[in-house]
Amino acid sequence: MVYTVKKLSQLSGVSIRTLHFYDEIGLLKPAYYGDNQYRYYEEEQLLALQQILFFRELGVSLKEIQEVLTAESFDRVDALASHRSILVQNIERQMMLVKTIDKTIEYLRGNIIMKDIEMYEGFDLQKQQEYEKYLFDKGFMTQEQINESWKKVKHWNQNDWASFYQEGDALNKALVTAIKNNYTTESKEVQQLIQQHYEMVKRFWTPTKESYIGLGEMYLAHADFRKYYDNYHPELAEYLVAAMKIFAEKQLSDYR
């Protein structure tokens, strides 16, 4: 059986250009050339190609493959063993890198959270007031409640804010886990987490059923909150708000 470049390419899954290239560098020469300069391969070349592809899969360079294929079995074991140790080193290195990345992600998240803290600490008072205006305009908070919440918060120091945010951070992570485990927003586990969220909000003001749902709507409406939650998981915002709604309807009363 004799194969042209295209046939061999289809049989082996490599591109025609690759066959040209392997010919060029002397890694795999055709069985013979026709008068038309066409390359013609036979079984022997097919088998050699399989070998080449096997080593290529293992990440061995073409130069090394050349050497290996002309070597004896003994040396092949050697070559594989040394290649193996390179691979193992790579793996170890890359596992280190993954760890570093994880740390960095944590660090960046921390920074983002710190920014939010700064925002809440008044560096971005404007936005804060914007959020309150939203809740006030929609009738979820009275002016008195807003004043009350400011009073409570005014004397918080940096540590207070940091631990508040750490709580929020833990809560968000737990919710992401819930999302990944396909827990429904109605599930007991998730509703317990929402209870925590509600408790956190209560430190500022005690929302009614309506206004707790309204708070959720604000999370969806404001890009700042979206970004904050997207940072954990793209569906977290919707998920949290849906769960808040269910919580409100089951646990909260209309007034007060």
Added chain:
Amino acid sequence: MVYTVKKLSQLSGVSIRTLHFYDEIGLLKPAYYGDNQYRYYEEEQLLALQQILFFRELGVSLKEIQEVLTAESFDRVDALASHRSILVQNIERQMMLVKTIDKTIEYLRGNIIMKDIEMYEGFDLQKQQEYEKYLFDKGFMTQEQINESWKKVKHWNQNDWASFYQEGDALNKALVTAIKNNYTTESKEVQQLIQQHYEMVKRFWTPTKESYIGLGEMYLAHADFRKYYDNYHPELAEYLVAAMKIFAEKQLSDYR
């Protein structure tokens, strides 16, 4: 503080050429150019370079680094996370490859052993006789012993040979472990392994103290044996022979 290429290169550990290159692709431009076209960098560039090197360490491409560095914290987390998943995939893939290599090494060793079996089965009678001639010439075996050993072996079938070689294989691996653990050739553990070796040899012929030592010498003298043992570990041959000598001197008598 202002740095020239050389200064910055020394501070950061990258080559001057790399700085030229980063300038060329717009990844890191100097603070300004002198009238002489010299590049002058300042603190800001030094810090930027640190960042670049950090991401480069993580295996991020320069193009991606460009994008990441001009992006916001949110997107950096994204970029790192997606890079992380690529890394994890790589790691998984490479662990697969290591497994494949291990299998292949086992397979190649098997082939080598099979070749030896074929050799012993008479495909390479010539070599077999060469070894015997060596032992005979040195006076370690008599002609009668050679005949005896041939008689014993003649009716062995492929299975017999295969299991004989598997035993040998296990023994060699155990010895390699001993080498790696720095066991001395005199140690109890190693001497027990040599006992096994001696038992194996006895299936052909019962060597005396002298001839068992002579057998070891033959292992060192013949390239075929060297290759066979080197296949396991470069020091295995010497180690085995040394241990055989000790075994012979302690356990074997001079005649019969």
Added chain:
DNA sequence: ATTGACCTTAACGTTACGTGATCCTATAGA
């Protein structure tokens, strides 16, 4: 004879620089 599938060689593009080669500039000592 024409068409379409298939073949050829040639040559540039990719990544992240390394390695010269050639020429210019700055600075310190004689």
Added chain:
DNA sequence: TCTATAGGATCACGTAACGTTAAGGTCAAT
């Protein structure tokens, strides 16, 4: 002021393993 030398600049080719046109022959069937 001359000069040595250290350092700077700009080409420009080389690397690995092909991908991707481009321009142009060949084969088989119609």
